[in-house]
C-alpha cells in the first residue's frame with residue numbers, strides 16, 4: 001500500500017488500475033507474438049518499473065534488453081534533443097523488437113528510437129507505451145500497445161519522474177506545472 005502523505009502527488013491512476021491494465025497488455029502482447037522469438041527493449045529510465053511488471057505477466061519466453069535515452073534534463077518541457085545514454089548491448093539484426101516506453105508525448109523520442117533501431121535491420125519493431133498523450137504529438141505515430149491515454153498534465157510515479165523524483169510511487173500521479 002502506498003503511504004498517503006500530504007506532499008505526495010495527486011493520484012491520477014491508482015495502483016490497482018495500473019496493475020489490471022498491465023495484465024491486459026501482457027495478454028495483448030502474447031496474442032500478437034505467440035510462437036515468436038521476442039526481444040523486449042526497456043527504454044530507460046522511465047519504463048523500468050512498467051517493464052519489470054509487464055515481463056512478469058507475459059507467459060512466453062522473451063529476451064530483455066535495455067536502452068537509455070534522455071531528452072528532458074531536469075525540466076518539464078522536452079529539450080527536443082534526444083540522446084542515447086546507454087546503448088543496447090547486442091546487435092538486433094533479424095530480431096523481433098518490442099520497445100517498451102513510459103510515455104509518448106511529442107513523439108520525438110520514439111521517432112528518434114525508431115529511426116536509430118530501423119537502421120540496425122531488425123525483423124520487426126513494435127511499440128508498447130504505458131501512457132500516451134495524443135494531443136501533444138506533432139505527428140501521429142504508430143503505437144501498437146498502450147496502457148492509458150492522459151491529457152496535458154505532467155505525470156510522475158511508476159517509473160516516471162520530475163527531476164528524478166517520484167519514480168518509486170506505485171500509482172501514476174500528476175504534479176502541477178509551475179506558473
Ligand code: IMP
Pocket residue numbers: 046071072078101102103104105106107108109110153154155156160161162
Ligand atoms: P517525447 O519525446 O516528447 O514523446 O517525450 C518522451 C519522454 O519524455 C517520455 O518517454 C518520458 O520519459 C518523458 N515525459 C514526457 N511527458 C512526461 C510527463 O508528463 N512526465 C514525466 N516524463 C515525461
Ligand code: MG
Pocket residue numbers: 043044045046047101102103109
Ligand atoms: Mg521515456
